[in-house]
Amino acid sequence: MWTNWSGAQQSRPRATDRPLDEAGVAAAVRRAASRGLRIRPVGTGHSWSPLAVTDDVQLDCRALTGVVAVVGERVRVRAGATLESLHGELAEHGRALAVVPDAVELTVAGAIGTGTHGSGATTGSLSAQVTGVRLVDGTGTVRRVEGPDLDAVRTGLGALGVLTEVELRTVPLRLLQVHEEPGEPVELVATGGVLDAHAWAEIVLHVPSGEALARWGDPVEPDLESAPVRRDLVRAAAAGSAEALGRVVSRLAPTLRRTARWGGTVVGPAHRVLPDRRPVRAEAAEWALPRETLGTALRELGAAAAARRMELRSPVLVRVGPAETGWLHPAWNRPTAWVALRSPRGVDPAPLFALAGTVLEAVGGRPHWAGHHRWGRTEVERAYPRLADFQAVRNRFDPDRRFSGAHVDSLLGA
Numbered sequence: 001m002w003t004n005w006s007g008a009q010q011s012r013p014r015a016t017d018r019p020l021d022e023a024g025v026a027a028a029v030r031r032a033a034s035r036g037l038r039i040r041p042v043g044t045g046h047s048w049s050p051l052a053v054t055d056d057v058q059l060d061c062r063a064l065t066g067v068v069a070v071v072g073e074r075v076r077v078r079a080g081a082t083l084e085s086l087h088g089e090l091a092e093h094g095r096a097l098a099v100v101p102d103a104v105e106l107t108v109a110g111a112i113g114t115g116t117h118g119s120g121a122t123t124g125s126l127s128a129q130v131t132g133v134r135l136v137d138g139t140g141t142v143r144r145v146e147g148p149d150l151d152a153v154r155t156g157l158g159a160l161g162v163l164t165e166v167e168l169r170t171v172p173l174r175l176l177q178v179h180e181e182p183g184e185p186v187e188l189v190a191t192g193g194v195l196d197a198h199a200w201a202e203i204v205l206h207v208p209s210g211e212a213l214a215r216w217g218d219p220v221e222p223d224l225e226s227a228p229v230r231r232d233l234v235r236a237a238a239a240g241s242a243e244a245l246g247r248v249v250s251r252l253a254p255t256l257r258r259t260a261r262w263g264g265t266v267v268g269p270a271h272r273v274l275p276d277r278r279p280v281r282a283e284a285a286e287w288a289l290p291r292e293t294l295g296t297a298l299r300e301l302g303a304a305a306a307a308r309r310m311e312l313r314s315p316v317l318v319r320v321g322p323a324e325t326g327w328l329h330p331a332w333n334r335p336t337a338w339v340a341l342r343s344p345r346g347v348d349p350a351p352l353f354a355l356a357g358t359v360l361e362a363v364g365g366r367p368h369w370a371g372h373h374r375w376g377r378t379e380v381e382r383a384y385p386r387l388a389d390f391q392a393v394r395n396r397f398d399p400d401r402r403f404s405g406a407h408v409d410s411l412l413g414a
């Protein structure tokens with residue numbers, strides 16, 4: 001039996017294939033086709049939604065690992081490589097990903113499949129960094145995808161084919177100086193405030209107490225281009241901040257105090273400083289809102305929760321990103337504020353996520369595909385004007401709907 005990272009999604013596929021290379025992927029797709037079975041590709045199962053669930057064939061892509069080449073500003077990497085391994089290999093070449101999501105265990109293809117993002121007003125998601133892919137389509141044929149079709153692949157939900165290799169833009173490896181400090185929520189979320197003023201920024205908000213922690217970061221010299229990673233510097237900075245951390249966070253509500261990560265200032269390569277390497281297992285939902293609605297949305301979320309006597313115990317994480325070109329990316333065509341909610345294991349997350357969904361959808365929010373949500377085809381059609389273009393690519397790449405599944409079909413239609 002397969003379960004996702006949080007344990008809430010389970011499936012009993014009729015067969016699980018674990019191809020070692022692209023030829024193995026093509027063979028698996030043809031085998032499934034000859035038996036009339038459907039296939040769902042899966043990475044490390046970090047999605048909370050049932051995207052990878054199937055009772056036919058699950059195609060586990062985790063053995064498709066390794067960097068193929070780092071050439072100039074681009075890297076070609078096999079699709080099942082984890083972000084952890086990619087961060088490490090790029091650093092050895094003096095390069096880095098422009099965007100650093102919270103988790104390092106995600107596969108490159110899985111992350112792109114759902115439009116995985118970090119937080120920076122001008123830094124697009126991992127999907128936005130894609131310059132080309134190789135994929136095995138529904139007929140078992142290998143395709144190299146570039147040009148306009150890429151805007152379908154950027155957030156493909158595993159519905160267009162099995163990615164085997166991905167080419168991504170990279171940036172020079174640099175040190176990021178990050179800072180953490182309590183602040184006033186109204187000021188922190190304002191347009192032009194901390195979220196928009198830095199290369200990287202996020203806010204953690206404890207809705208019931210109205211307290212907030214702001215975190216932000218900017219690159220600092222020396223430029224690391226090809227220097228080894230300065231672990232010593234990271235450690236020293238972290239140690240130096242310990243006392244400040246104590247002073248700063250002791251004034252905060254207990255829930256928020258537990259989320260404090262650095263207190264004062266920490267310096268290090270982004271891929272070492274930013275990811276949360278010991279995430280607490282929980283269920284999650286995240287919504288992509290038009291940036292300008294953020295303040296209103298958070299106020300209304302607090303009011304709606306209070307009116308229903310529902311306590312938002314876990315802090316809300318607020319991040320930002322620019323408009324995306326991926327046709328099904330939740331940040332498509334508009335600067336975005338991301339609002340993420342967590343529900344601890346053992347608690348039924350449905351009431352909280354339903355409430356948040358109602359409030360955040362009302363301001364124009366679109367759900368993160370990897371999070372819990374209740375959207376279906378009607379909502380997707382309304383929110384994504386380029387859905388027809390996506391479907392046209394899907395019709396060419398997967399005419400027989402080899403990659404369909406109950407959840408994908410409920411979103412896109414069969």
Ligand SMILES: Cc1cc2nc3c(=O)[nH]c(=O)nc-3n(C[C@H](O)[C@H](O)[C@H](O)COP(=O)(O)OP(=O)(O)OC[C@H]3O[C@@H](n4cnc5c(N)ncnc54)[C@H](O)[C@@H]3O)c2cc1C
Binds near residue numbers: 042115158161279
């Ligand atoms: C602790 C944690 C932290 C997270 N942090 C962030 C964050 O900071 N930002 C953010 O945006 N999201 C975040 N997420 C969500 C995460 O990025 C997505 O769930 C991502 O899709 C997970 O990658 P995966 O390899 O586990 O893919 P899976 O969950 O296994 O699959 C996701 C989708 O990709 C498809 N897929 C997988 N492999 C392939 C392939 N080879 N070819 C084609 N399609 C494929 C699947 O069919 C599915 O539709 C986080 C999740 C967790 C659990």
